[in-house]
Amino acid sequence: MRPSAIVYTSGTGFTARYAALLSQAADLPAYDLREPEGPPSGSAVLYLGWLRAGSIVGLRRARSRYRVAAVCPVGMMEGDAAGLAKVTASNHLENTPHFYLRGGYAPEKLRGLSKVMMTPMKALLTRKAPATEADLAAQEALLHGADWVEPQQLEPVLNWLRAQ
Numbered sequence: 001m002r003p004s005a006i007v008y009t010s011g012t013g014f015t016a017r018y019a020a021l022l023s024q025a026a027d028l029p030a031y032d033l034r035e036p037e038g039p040p041s042g043s044a045v046l047y048l049g050w051l052r053a054g055s056i057v058g059l060r061r062a063r064s065r066y067r068v069a070a071v072c073p074v075g076m077m078e079g080d081a082a083g084l085a086k087v088t089a090s091n092h093l094e095n096t097p098h099f100y101l102r103g104g105y106a107p108e109k110l111r112g113l114s115k116v117m118m119t120p121m122k123a124l125l126t127r128k129a130p131a132t133e134a135d136l137a138a139q140e141a142l143l144h145g146a147d148w149v150e151p152q153q154l155e156p157v158l159n160w161l162r163a164q
């Protein structure tokens with residue numbers, strides 16, 4: 001099922017940047033799910049959504065409106081097998097091609113519930129001295145933000161699109 005458009009939801013801009021990069025590389029239009037303008041209902045789309053507490057924001061709504069051919073969850077985790085398996089299971093992606101993209105973290109842009117949700121997480125993760133380089137990097141990201149957006153991360157999803 002070749003998607004005819006990209007649809008995305010972004011809170012602080014990282015997912016929107018991936019959607020724009022993909023739109024250019026794959027020559028597909030990209031639409032913000034929350035905007036009135038979008039592909040006709042029932043269209044096959046590639047959906048990009050940011051991860052919030054393991055859930056891909058907007059995916060349920062995208063599925064109710066479109067045929068979601070593939071999904072790109074965008075998060076701040078490194079994307080190890082265990083983390084990705086949880087994303088697959090909690091978002092019912094077993095039968096949907098999906099490609100994790102590491103986005104970033106922009107604490108200064110968080111508002112409302114997202115900000116409230118991250119406060120205890122930040123306290124928990126920055127309480128102890130970091131034991132490993134990875135812990136240190138995670139703490140740095142939570143305190144000061146991070147940007148991991150790279151066009152190269154799109155290669156697997158671009159290869160999948162070429163094969164459709």
Ligand SMILES: Cc1cc2nc3c(=O)[nH]c(=O)nc-3n(C[C@H](O)[C@H](O)[C@H](O)COP(=O)(O)O)c2cc1C
Nearest residue numbers: 010011012013014015050053054075076077103104
């Ligand atoms: C409340 C909250 C919960 C989050 N939960 C997760 C998570 O479960 N897994 C993950 O990898 N990243 C998580 N993140 C990080 C975001 O997914 C990451 O910052 C993402 O790049 C945001 O994309 P956006 O700029 O398009 O909103 C969380 C961020 C916030 C604010």
